[in-house]
Amino acid sequence: MPSQSQPLTDRRTLATYDRESDEALELALARAFDRVGIDVMERDTPFHETVDVDALRNLFRKSRTAPIRTTLELYGHPVTITTDAMRIYAPEPDAE
Numbered sequence: 599m600p601s602q603s604q605p606l607t608d609r610r611t612l613a614t615y616d617r618e619s620d621e622a623l624e625l626a627l628a629r630a631f632d633r634v635g636i637d638v639m640e641r642d643t644p645f646h647e648t649v650d651v652d653a654l655r656n657l658f659r660k661s662r663t664a665p666i667r668t669t670l671e672l673y674g675h676p677v678t679i680t681t682d683a684m685r686i687y688a689p690e691p692d693a694e
Contacts, residue, residue: 606669606676609687616683623658624651627677630684636673645672654679 615630617623627645628638638645645651649672658666658681667680676687 606678606687609676611685612675612688613686614683615685619682623655623679626684627672627679630677630686631673631675634675634686636675638673641673648672 613630613633615626615633617626624646627649631638649670654668657668658679665681667678669676669678671677674689676689678685678687
């Protein structure tokens with residue numbers, strides 16, 4: 599039987615990063631991870647190989663009139679990206 603993921607509302611928020619309106623999405627993402635002690639430049643796999651940054655940029659560029667929210671997992675952490683902020687949550691506890 600597959601395990602159920604813990605909803606993000608039940609997870610501890612490790613960092614919130616408010617994105618400047620002219621700040622590049624990938625720079626804001628890197629700065630958000632820096633707040634939890636993860637240097638994305640020192641990772642074996644750059645997030646550009648895991649996340650389609652161009653697709654995210656296009657999504658948020660076209661959403662000037664409506665709020666957008668997407669959630670993804672990066673470096674073992676759930677990440678919520680909205681039009682103006684990034685939130686990094688604690689990873690899922692290991693099911694033993």
